[in-house]
Amino acid sequence: MARLLAVFATFSLVALAVLYYAGVDTIKTLSPQGCRMSWMWPSYILQSHFDHSWTPLARRYSLWLYREGNLENNELHGAPVLFIPGNAGSSHQVRSIASSAANQYFSAPYEVSPEFANKGYKGLDFFAVEFNEDLSAFHGPTIDSETAYAARAIDYILSLYPPDTSILVMGHSMGGVVATALLPNQNISAIITMSTPHSLPPVRFDRRIDHIYADNLKDLASDPTPILSLCGGATDLMIPSESCILPSFSENGTNPVYRRTVFTSALEGCWTGVGHLAMVWCHQVRWRIARAALEIAVSSSPQTRALVLDKWLRDGHTLPLGHLPSDVLQLHTSEYDVVPSSKHLLVRDPVGTRSYLLQLPVSVDGSLAAKFVLYASQGSIPPVAPRKPLPFRVSVYTCPETDAAACSPLAPTTLKLIPSPILGSPFPVPDEGTDESEGVVLYEADIAIPSPSRVAVKIDGGDGRGWVFGGFVTDRPVVADSGLAGRWGTRYATAAACWAVGIVAIMLWDLWGVVERGALIPDVKTSLEFFVRKRMPWLMIGSYCVSLLPLRVGVWLGNGGSPVFATLAVILFPITFGLVCVLWWILRILMWPFKLVMKRFGSRKEDITPRRPLTTITSMGLIFLVIFILVPWQVAFLGCWLIHFFTCATSLVDLARFEQQHPTGPETIPLVPVSPRPGSQSETGRTPSPHSALIQVVNAHLHILLFMTWLLPLAAPVLAVWVRTLATAGLTTPFDGDHNFVYVAPFLALVEALSGNDAERFVTALFTKKERLSPRWGIAALAASAFLVGPRTTYLVFETASAAMGWMVLGRIGPLYWGGRPAVRRG
Known part of the structure; x- marks a missing residue:
């Protein structure tokens, strides 16, 4: 069976390698990144007046003003913008x-560009909060602290401007969650988020994160502030694509609030997947955000701000304002060419003004509508055009069959900018992507057939560059199968950690069950072998059946019963x-190495002093007080793990020394019930040997x-947040949350009981059934929690584990502390 465990371990490592390389390969095949690098001349001015008189968090965080060194002075000259970085982010992002906003607004140092001069535009003053690279994705109270600081930062910034000034807020990653948490705030004009997980938190290691997301959902449903979410798609390996999508709501059931999600692969003029960190520096994205x-x-209402966002950050799903020409086309025989219905319109290098009349096709399959499609390369079909278009413009009309002299504009169903890749070359071009002046305008319209009208295409302003191509096409969807393995590793890493807890919980369930019925405590290898032989086949069959059930998103793996x-x-x-085997x-x-050191220098000394319950309880009380006041409970859990790790290493040394001093043959301890019961005498009046008793202590x-x-990975992220906060801010501010010592109390009591030289009697008590309802049912609840809800609500797994251990410790170890009847000592 050892070989079978090795096979599973090897399979697991190979699978992890395959998933890792599949994820990395995503940005090369499924969604390559074609971002141009951005350049700037940065300088940062600390806002020293935003101090502790504004907020106590000023000792922990700071606020900075950005200035483009070769264009701007240090004075405030425009409208305020606040940038909020994300998890482990920096204000320098x-x-x-x-820089792009400054270079667009200024054509030379302190000289406004002609595009903005004398038109009512203002420059932008970019402020950024510095959170000292806080790990906000792992810790809800840290998000609360950042939100409180950002709210006061807005108050301070607006105090520097005239009354009624509003501020635009931008957030990257978890900074977008903080930005949304600032609502409602009438001083925020709009919010632009970049690579922000709006619908699902990246991880759930504490309950506070769920509360923050629930509160944000309410604000998203009711607050009128326009919010746009930019998402990097599959190229963003840090968050799942679907978590970046903003929910769609209606205000009071009638007036829609502006909630727009745009993926950069569809963003007009960008057309590339963008990595999580690249979102803030990708040139094709940053200049549009800046514009x-x-x-x-200079927009005065939520509606006009929403129109601005749709103008500069659009993916073609909505039609731009003013998509129809206002004139009525008057055609004369000498001014147009007739294109037969069997042919397509193709105009290369248009010059001057010319119109073309297309005959509608004859329906051959009984369809009642024809789709007219037109492409204009680098020109414009107003109001859509590349950033720097060629002079020619295209307009589309419908003309009566009998009179071509009075044509009316034809409303499009689709009007957007699409890329123009070079045949045989990769797209997007790696590290280069698309230029602002590139792109083809796509026009689509539906026309009823048979219809007594024709389609007219007018091209004017041509200078001999570009091309126009169009005609009637069959409306057939194109489906591309991209496969399923690329992002499994990033999506289900937390699920694997929680399921591992569930597997170990099932092992403990089996262990407690057979030992309570009279078996000896086996070693871990035997438990692993028993699990793979007796539990694994049924669990795999059961997992497949559960995956077919239409469960809600927050249960199991969140796949909603999809057979795929x-x-x-x-x-x-x-x-x-x-x-688990690895x-x-x-x-x-x-x-x-611990065993080697302790063998050479000696293990723990014998301590024959009896335990004093009052002393032990007093010591634990002091530890609980420190947790309640100063350190998070995760620190205490790490301490528990370290102590127990040392206890295990010491126990192995004690076992090795005993075997050297009392050589015996190998002793097999199966995971099946046997007689006599641990701690009890056999029918012959003998008790289990000291060697057997020591082996069982080690195995336990x-x-x-x-x-x-x-359980340690479930507590480690918050522990990392605490260490990070301690390193950057010291003890100047309290560490909010995570001071509930109840979570760690059972493990403190268990580790303390098993670390002494009288651990045998506590092990005996731990595995001796005294109650009608065994505490091992708490272990069963832990397994169910780990498998069903753990992948989505990770904190519930640790809470259930703490409750299960608490039940076990209070019911079986507690009586030994409080003067109850001691268990029978083995050996």
Whole structure:
């Protein structure tokens, strides 16, 4: 069976490698990135007056004003913009967008560009908050702190401007969550978020994150502030694409609030997937954000600001304002050419003004409508055009069959800018992408047939460059199959960690069950073998069946019963079990140097002093007080793990020394019920041997170590947040949240009980059934929680684990502290 465990471990490592390379390959095949690098001349001015008199968080965070060094002075000269960085982000990330805004607005130092001069436009003053690279994605209270600081930063910034000044807010990644949490705020003109997980948090390690997202959802549903979300698509390997999509709502059920989601692969003039970090510096994105910000600064209402966002950050899903020509076309025989219905219109290098009349096709398949499609390369079909279009313009009309002298404009169903890739070349071009002046305008319109009219295309202003191509086409959808494995690794990493806890919980369920019925405590290897033989086949079959159920998104893997993804759980199970095997071997390897050191320098000394319950409880009370006041409970859990790791290494040394001093044959401890019961006498009056008793203590220690090790990743992210906060801000401000010592109390009591030289009696008590309802049912609840809701609400897994251990400790170890009847000592 050891070979079978090795097979699962190997399979798991190979699968992880395949998923990793599949994810990396996504940006090369499915959604390559074609971003041009942005350049700037940055300078940053600390807003020292925004101090503790404004907010106590000024000792932890700071506020900066960006200035383009070769164009702007240090004085405020325009409209304010606030940039909010995301998880582990920096205030310096504002430089790319701010630099583009300055270079668009100024043509020379302190000289306004002719495009904006004398037209009521203002320059932009870009402020950015510095959160010292806080890990906000892992910790809800940190998001609360950042939101509180950003809210006061807005108050301070607006105090520098005339009354009734509004501020545009931009947020990258989790900074967009903070920006949304600032609502409602009548001083915020609009919000632009970049690569922000709006609908689902990246991870859920505490309840506060869920509350923040729930509050944001309410604000998104009711607040009139226009919000646009820019998403990088599959190229963004840090967040799932669907989590970046803003929900769509209606205000009071009638008036729609502006909530727009635009993917950069469809963003007009960009047409490339954009990585998570590249979103703030990708040139094709940043200049459009900057231009939209310049126009929002002079817009006076939410409606006009929404129009600005749709103008500069559009993906063609909505028609631009003013899409119809206002004139009526008067055609004369000498001014137009007739294109037969069997041919397409093709005009190369148009010169001057010319019109073309197209006959409608004859329906051959009984269809009642024809689709007219027209392409204009680098020209314009007003109001859509590339950034720097050629002079020619195209207009489309319908003309009566009997009279071509009175043609009326034809309303399009689609009018957008699309890319023009070079045949045989990669698209987008790596590290280059598309230029602002490139692009083809696509026009589509539906016409009823048979119809007593024709379609007229007018081209005017041609200078001998560009081309126009169009005609009637059959409306058939094009479906491309891109495959399914590229992003599994990033989407289900948390699920694998939670399912590993569930697997270990099932192992503990089996362990407690057979030991309570009279078996000896087996080693971890035996438990792993029992799981793979007896549990794995049924769990894989059950996981497939559960995946077919129409469960809600927050349950299981969130696939809603889709048969396409049903096999995902079947694949995830062996991968996760292989990881459990790998981690177990890693733990044994890590304990090896400790064993060598303790063998050479001696292990713990015998302590025959009896435990004093009052002393133990007083010590734990002091620890709980420190957690409640100063450190998060995750720090205490890490301390528990370290202590128990040392206990396990020491127990292995004690076992090795005992075996050296009392050589015996190998002793097999199966995972099946046997007699006599642990801690009880046999029919002959003998008790289990000291060697057997010591082996069982070691085995109990190692099972609990494996269990706590898989709980450690669920606590480690918040621990990293605390360490990061301590390193950047010290103890100047309290660390909000995570001071509930109840979560870690069962593990403190368990580790303390098992770390002494009388651990045997506590192990005996832990596995001796005294109640009608065994606490092992808490372990069953933990397994169910880990599999069903753990991947979506990770914090519930640790809470359930704490409750299960609390039940076990209070029911079986607690009585030994409080003077209850001690368990029978083995050996």
